[in-house]
Amino acid sequence: MQCASGMSGLCKKTFSRCGVSDIFINMNVDDGIELFGVPHEELEDFFESIGERRFRARQVCKWIYGRGEFDFSRMTDLPAELRKKLSEISRITLLDAVEVARAEDGSAKFLFSDDENRFFEAVYIPDERKNKHTVCLSSQVGCKFGCKFCATGKMGFLKNLTSTEIIGQLHYVREYIRQGGNDLTNVVFMGMGEPCDNIDAVLDAISVIVSQFGFGLGHRRVLVSTVGIPEGIEAIMKSGLRPKLAISLNAPDQRKREKIMPVAKKYLIDELMKIVPEYARYSKRWVTFEYVMFRDFNDSLEDARELLRLIKNLPAKVNLIPFNPVAGVEFYPPDDRIVLRFQSYLLANSVVATIRRSKGRDVSGACGQLAGKYSLR
Ligand code: SAH
Ligand code: SF4
Numbered sequence: 001m002q003c004a005s006g007m008s009g010l011c012k013k014t015f016s017r018c019g020v021s022d023i024f025i026n027m028n029v030d031d032g033i034e035l036f037g038v039p040h041e042e043l044e045d046f047f048e049s050i051g052e053r054r055f056r057a058r059q060v061c062k063w064i065y066g067r068g069e070f071d072f073s074r075m076t077d078l079p080a081e082l083r084k085k086l087s088e089i090s091r092i093t094l095l096d097a098v099e100v101a102r103a104e105d106g107s108a109k110f111l112f113s114d115d116e117n118r119f120f121e122a123v124y125i126p127d128e129r130k131n132k133h134t135v136c137l138s139s140q141v142g143c144k145f146g147c148k149f150c151a152t153g154k155m156g157f158l159k160n161l162t163s164t165e166i167i168g169q170l171h172y173v174r175e176y177i178r179q180g181g182n183d184l185t186n187v188v189f190m191g192m193g194e195p196c197d198n199i200d201a202v203l204d205a206i207s208v209i210v211s212q213f214g215f216g217l218g219h220r221r222v223l224v225s226t227v228g229i230p231e232g233i234e235a236i237m238k239s240g241l242r243p244k245l246a247i248s249l250n251a252p253d254q255r256k257r258e259k260i261m262p263v264a265k266k267y268l269i270d271e272l273m274k275i276v277p278e279y280a281r282y283s284k285r286w287v288t289f290e291y292v293m294f295r296d297f298n299d300s301l302e303d304a305r306e307l308l309r310l311i312k313n314l315p316a317k318v319n320l321i322p323f324n325p326v327a328g329v330e331f332y333p334p335d336d337r338i339v340l341r342f343q344s345y346l347l348a349n350s351v352v353a354t355i356r357r358s359k360g361r362d363v364s365g366a367c368g369q370l371a372g373k374y375s376l377r
Contacts, residue, residue: 031091032088032089032090032091033046033089033090033091034090034091034092034093034164035060035064035086035090035091035092036064036091036092036093036094036164036167036168037162037163037164037165037166037167037168037204037205037208038163038164038204038208039163039204039207039208039211040057040058040061040207040208040211040213040214042204043057043060043061044057046090050085050089052082056078056082057213058213059075059077059078060075060078060086061211061213061214062213063075064092065171065208065213065214065215068175070092070094072084072086072087072090073087093164093168094168094171094172095112095165095168095169095171095172096112096172097110097111097112097172098111098112098113098119099111100176101363101365102363103359103360103361103362103363103365104362105359105360105362106126106128106359107123107124107125107126107359107360107363107365108123108124108176108360108363108365109121109122109123109124109360109363109364109365109370110122110123110124110169110172110173110176112165112168112169112172114141114159114165118141118158118159119141120138120140120141120161120165120169120191120192120193121138121191121192121365121370122135122136122137122138122169122170122172122173122191123135123136123191123360123365123370124136124173124176124177125359125360126177126180126182131182131185132185132186133177133182133183133184133185133186134185134186134187134188135169135170135173135174135177135184135186135187135188136188136189136190136191137166137169137170137187137188137189137190137191137205138161138166138169138191138192138193138370139160139161139166139189139191139192139193139194139195139197139198139201139202140157140158140159140160140161140192140193140194140197140198141157141158141159141161141192141193142155142156142157142158142159142192142193143155143156143157143192143193143194143197144156144157144194144197145194145197145227145261145262145263146262146263147227147248147250147260147261147262147263148259148260148261148329148331149250149260149292149294149323149326149329149331149368150326150368151326151327151364151368151369151370151371152192152193152368152370152371154326154328154329154371155371160193160197160198160201161193161198161201162201163201163202163204163205163208166201166202166205167205167208167209169191170184170187170205170209170215174215184215184217185217185221186217186221186222186223187209187215187217187221187222187223188222188223188225189202189222189223189224189225189243190223190225190246190367191370192370192371194226194227194229195224195225195226195232196224196226196227196228196229196231196232196233196235197229197232199231199232199235199236200235202224203235203236203239203241206222206224206241206243207239207241209222210222210241219241219242219243219283220242220244220285222243222244223243223244223245223246223288224236224243224244224245224246225246225247225248225290226245226246226247226248227247227248227261227263227267228247228248228249228263228267228272228275229263229267230267230271230272230275233245233275233279236279237278237279237282242282242283242284242285243283244283244285244287244288245279245283245287245288246287246288246289246290246319247272247276247287247288247289247290248261248290248292249269249272249289249290249291249307250290250291250292250298251264251298252298252303252304252306252307252310253269253306253310254268254269254270256297256298256303257269260294260297269310273310273311273314276314276315276316277314277315280314280315280316281315286315286316286317286352287314287315287316287317288316288317288318288319289311289316289317289318289319290319290321291307291318291319291320291321292321292322292323292367292368293320293321293322293323293333293334293338293339293342294323294331294332294333294334295323295331295332295333295334295335295338296334297331299334299338299339299342301341301342301345303342304342304345304346305345307346308345308346308349308351311351312349312350312351317351317352317353317354318346318351318352318353318354319353319354319355319356320339320342320343320353320354320355320356321355321356321358321367322334322336322339322355322357322358323368324358324361324366324367324368324369325369326368326369339355340355343355
């Protein structure tokens with residue numbers, strides 16, 4: 001990994017000559033050291049590096065994530081001198097939504113931009129019945145993997161989001177949820193981009209989400225959805241963080257998968273299947289296979305049989321997602337009865353299978369419909 005310290009010889013993170021910094025690569029140090037969306041341990045290192053006690057990190061986090069106070073001068077339990085120092089050498093960068101589109105079903109899509117007009121989105125998905133309030137986050141602007149059915153894939157790749165930008169989305173949408181009298185309960189990495197292709201920033205963000213000094217959510221309330229990049233999944237297992245894992249399978253065999261997901265040629269289905277029991281053991285939870293259903297492509301009983309053959313001995317369940325229309329994509333969702341038939345076949349063969357009824361379709365906020373500002377207009 002490239003490190004900003006390589007340029008000056010002095011680590012921009014710790015002000016010392018040591019380490020590798022991944023969070024300050026893209027920042028202008030003149031603007032100060034970014035403190036928002038940074039894992040707790042790194043914040044502690046930062047305080048130590050400026051000659052302060054490590055517990056200052058906890059105090060600052062309480063202000064930022066607990067009380068929503070971002071002005072150092074008002075962090076009254078910090079010594080006045082430290083408050084002044086922090087204002088001079090550090091910063092907290094929040095996101096402001098450029099546009100909020102509310103869907104009829106209560107979900108909402110939030111459009112954000114970086115300072116170079118690269119747009120990315122988060123989605124709020126309420127489930128009042130279960131009192132579940134989920135935020136779907138983007139990990140990249142665009143995506144490199146070009147799945148044939150996905151709006152994000154069609155726009156190409158623009159950039160990786162930083163953990164500051166990922167947590168910025170979450171903070172903004174959590175405030176929106178609170179204004180409605182509710183609180184955030186779940187986070188899914190199912191927005192724009194491929195989380196395993198930006199895994200360092202995603203893991204930093206997850207560590208803030210599950211930290212008791214951050215958002216305080218349990219690991220099982222965070223879900224990472226991936227096309228199945230083994231290096232990324234292994235990185236999660238090395239990190240000690242235990243989010244739930246969903247793998248976008250979308251086809252019952254190698255040949256069909258390659259037709260709709262170019263990445264399938266690189267990461268073969270058989271290899272992917274080997275990681276599933278490993279991750280289930282590690283996280284102590286079953287893995288989910290997402291299966292987007294396309295009319296007359298992967299929705300027949302023969303497809304269901306193939307799928308069963310592939311996954312029947314794995315600690316995994318299936319989430320069926322009827323295809324959500326994307327402009328310029330020549331696929332159609334199957335009729336409801338066909339989706340139910342597919343589900344029934346799996347259930348009858350002891351595979352746990354659910355159907356995801358996507359929310360937010362009227363604002364193009366459903367799975368696979370996110371394409372930055374293009375989809376809002
Ligand atoms: N890159 C990750 C996460 C973002 S996509 C991944 O691919 O898993 C999140 C989910 O939306 C994936 O399961 C993907 O298969 C699904 N998806 C993409 N386009 C879709 C569409 N048009 N209709 C329904 N689901 C779609
Ligand atoms: Fe990228 Fe996921 Fe869309 Fe494929 S489905 S193009 S991996 S965002």
